[in-house]
Amino acid sequence: MGAALVAPAGAALALVALGPLLATAWLSLRHRVPVLGEDHFVGLSNYRALAHDARFLGALANTAYFTAVAVGLELLLALPLALALHHAGRGRGALRAAVLVPWILPTVVAAKLWALLLQPDLGLLARLWPDGAGAVLTRPRLALHAAIFVDVWKTTPFVALLLLAGLQAIPEDLARAARVDGASALRVFRSITLPLLRPALLLALLFRSLDAFRVFDVVFVLTEGGPGHTTEPLSLYAYRTLLRAGSFGLGAAISLVTFLGVVAIGLAWLSALGERSPGEAPP
Amino acid sequence: MRPSPRALVPVLLCAALAAGCRSHEGDARGAQRLVLRYQPLGPDPAPFRALVAAFERESGVEVELQALPNAADLAHQLLVTSLGAGGEDVDVLVLDVVWVAELARAGWLADLSDAFPPARVREEFLAGPAGAVVQGGRTYAVPWYVDVGLLYYRTDLVPEPPRTYAALAAAIRAAQAEAPGIAGYLWQGRQYEGLSCNFFEALWGYGGTALDGERLRLDSPAAREALDHLRGLVADGLSPRSVVTAAEEDARRAFQEGRAVFMRNWPYAWPLLQDPASPVRGRVGVASLPGAEGPAPGALGGWQLGISSRAPAARRAAAARLVAHLTSPDANAVLAIAYGRNPARRASYEDPRIRAAAPFIAALLPRVEAARARPVTPYYMLAGDALQGELSAAVSGLRSPAEALARAQAQADAIAGVAR
Structure with missing residues (x-):
């Protein structure tokens, strides 16, 4: 009976998720360039080509760096923000709404906004610091950080909101009891708030790292992957290989590697989330 | 017994459905219908629409205009996806100078050599675009307008x-x-x-x-x-x-x-x-x-008009007439005066209408004649x-x-x- 009830959902998933995934995996084993009329089976040679492709390895490194730094910064900034929102007295509702504004903007709009501000000749930042922050997009080793900055600016409020929900689920009594026992505010935070916030933290990490690993829009609008592919993430490389260069087999291989990266990250966080936090009573 | 109005509902629904599914082969009267996929030339569509409307009046062929994004890479991607999938949903295409060799090799562009013999194309149009549209002695597209650095x-x-x-x-x-x-x-x-x-x-x-x-x-x-x-x-x-x-x-x-x-x-x-x-x-x-x-x-930039090789023969003749109409000296003048596009026809630079209304364009003849195409290779x-x-x-x-x-x-x- 249970299986029968789940069947429609399972069928729908198979149709819209598993089917395309298998089709992509099959495509990644072929050499297909429609413009040249090429289409034949090549086994794993697309993957072998990627292993020696400097641009692919660069894109992989860019994506990993972007994910680690952006998500790390977002958590570091969101935690104090969430605590402040949690303890804010009057105007809490208005404050929360205001904090969410960057997150409400569509990413493309936010990225375009920053692209104009960071435009190295006429942008506002270029007029204030012509050779400093204003020139960041022209520097191959710095441009990726501009994309990270925009991502952090945009998504920190979202992480803060997730953490705020976690904070509100912690019973007030625990902190009060600890204070009666003479614990300092720092001690309460370290021994009570942080351990009980763990599920919310891991959930935020899960959401954000999956999202950041698939980053496309911020980079596409800010730099189109330039200068010299130094800001190109995997999804942009896959897009260009598929649709600009028209090489469907290789593009499918890049997409599949991106997908596997996302799955690996997801599994890692989910298994961490499944572990009980230390000191939590067994059910 | 008269059918009640309500009984007509399914009939009307079927008719609406049939109209919605109608292919662009033509309607019941047999009028032909062509699909032109192009990139908007400027903020005011009126002069271009009038140019197309003149063709519709003369030929009795209906033209459906489908706008492409004004970004060359995106437009290329849409064309390749649709042509690569064997789509018959487009007849006349607007092509960048660097696409013609690639799409002609893929076999997606109809050979237009009968309607536009290569020798005539080379004679009437500027050397740069003519070199881009004539591949291996056959004509695959007709220059529409040009750009130059x-x-x-x-x-x-x-x-x-x-x-x-x-x-x-x-x-x-x-x-x-x-x-x-x-x-x-x-x-x-x-x-x-x-x-x-x-x-x-x-x-x-x-x-x-x-x-x-x-x-x-x-x-x-x-x-x-x-x-x-x-x-x-x-x-x-x-x-x-x-x-x-x-x-x-x-x-x-x-x-x-x-x-x-x-x-x-x-x-x-x-x-x-x-x-x-x-x-x-x-x-x-x-x-x-x-x-x-x-x-x-x-560098030579600019756009050409080609015909999809998937278009059935019956539509191809009409499509060739549309291409001829849109690349005529009159059309060159409309594009130059209303949209500031450089004519692809050599003689248009002597056209008194263009010389009077767009002297800057008329004066560019030596530069567009010297313009060179990016490598013409598939x-x-x-x-x-x-x-x-x-x-x-x-x-x-x-x-x-x-x-x-x-x-x-x-x-x-x-x-x-x-x-x-």
């Missing part, structure tokens, strides 16, 4: 436009002595197709070519000199560092604000620079791009992506020009080698 300069700061790179550098130094803080030469160094155009112009400026048969030849002495030159402009401060992220509009806005002495751009910038609100109005001149020893050809679009990244790496100082070109060459060869 130009040097814009400030007449109040530069007495005479420079003809060589050395003269360009000297003119910048002199102008900067006169107006301290002004930027030198603005061009397009962002990682995109515009950078490839700037690179090929420099390559031709050093007397090089990028084609060896069908093979893209990027790693040549002239190419290294060209890329050294572009990198040197940034490294020596003749161009501001911002050019490595600049596209056409970034350059045009800065130049229009009076912040630079020279700019490389397409003809579209002219009317904007001469706008009554433009700070540099009346202080701008246009010349050929400089080269190592004398003026260099500008592999251009495939290799272009790798080339853009390496050119960008070199102009931003990430790799030496020699190394960047060696890498671009290896990738282009890999693409062509796999394809063979």
